[in-house]
Amino acid sequence: MQVGIIGYLGKMGQELLRCIEENDDTCVYKKDQDNEILQVHPDCLLDFSIPEAIASSCKKALVFQCPLVVGTTGLGNQHVEMLEKTSKSVPVFYSTNYSLGIHCLHTMLASIQKQLKDWDVGIMETHHTEKKDAPSGTALSLQKTLARNCPIQSFRLKGVPGEHQIMITNQNETIHIKHTAYSRKVFASGALDCARWLLSHKYENGFFTMNSRFKGEQNETNNTTNH
Ligand SMILES: NC(=O)c1ccc[n+]([C@@H]2O[C@H](COP(=O)([O-])OP(=O)(O)OC[C@H]3O[C@@H](n4cnc5c(N)ncnc54)[C@H](OP(=O)(O)O)[C@@H]3O)[C@@H](O)[C@H]2O)c1
Numbered sequence: 001m002q003v004g005i006i007g008y009l010g011k012m013g014q015e016l017l018r019c020i021e022e023n024d025d026t027c028v029y030k031k032d033q034d035n036e037i038l039q040v041h042p043d044c045l046l047d048f049s050i051p052e053a054i055a056s057s058c059k060k061a062l063v064f065q066c067p068l069v070v071g072t073t074g075l076g077n078q079h080v081e082m083l084e085k086t087s088k089s090v091p092v093f094y095s096t097n098y099s100l101g102i103h104c105l106h107t108m109l110a111s112i113q114k115q116l117k118d119w120d121v122g123i124m125e126t127h128h129t130e131k132k133d134a135p136s137g138t139a140l141s142l143q144k145t146l147a148r149n150c151p152i153q154s155f156r157l158k159g160v161p162g163e164h165q166i167m168i169t170n171q172n173e174t175i176h177i178k179h180t181a182y183s184r185k186v187f188a189s190g191a192l193d194c195a196r197w198l199l200s201h202k203y204e205n206g207f208f209t210m211n212s213r214f215k216g217e218q219n220e221t222n223n224t225t226n227h
Contacts, residue, residue, distance in 0.1 A: 073137030
């Protein structure tokens with residue numbers, strides 16, 4: 001696969017470049033705030049940058065006529081609308097978290113969410129100190145899946161790629177659910193896997209999420225949100 005990376009000098013951009021090398025894929029287009037390097041038109045574009053870059057990434061996907069996989073978090077409604085509009089012309093995949101473990105966590109929570117009516121729920125998320133948005137996009141997506149405005153506590157501590165913990169309590173018992181990403185590789189390889197999946201759909205336009213990607217493989221929990 002010949003890919004293009006938007007935000008290639010960033011932490012995720014560099015991790016994507018490492019994964020691409022390991023997989024015999026090639027990076028043929030790179031863009032960062034001040035640099036743009038084009039060898040040939042990519043098969044797929046991956047955006048892990050900042051919300052303000054989304055408009056330009058959408059334009060690039062239309063110019064290259066290729067799928068766009070977006071991992072940038074902290075997007076506002078206007079950015080999501082841009083992605084939705086772009087998805088009418090090229091396939092667009094958006095997820096706040098490309099880890100399969102987090103996808104499974106959503107599925108799990110969706111399946112118990114109705115039974116938690118009388119329980120208290122809290123989300124704690126920890127990320128490295130350079131993370132720009134808080135709460136994390138993943139914590140906000142988990143809140144959506146839980147279908148309640150539960151409190152989210154954010155910690156910014158050196159070196160943590162991503163940790164999400166959910167505490168579900170009533171007077172008599174507590175459930176702790178925790179997901180830890182040991183490295184950024186889990187997000188980078190997950191996003192590349194989604195790019196490959198989009199390409200296997202032969203350029204079918206539309207807006208895709210982890211939920212649509214794994215729809216056929218999960219149990220009958222249709223109330224899982226798009227994440
Ligand atoms: N969905 C997921 O699974 C997942 C996983 C991890 C991270 N993320 C998200 O991915 C994003 C990037 O994370 P990161 O840790 O890699 O951040 P980062 O290290 O700050 O990297 C962001 C990169 O984007 C570049 N950039 C800034 N403006 C740009 C523009 N207009 N066009 C193109 N590139 C531009 C930055 O360049 P400068 O340094 O020159 O400003 C920087 O190299 C964040 O939103 C983060 O939350 C998502």
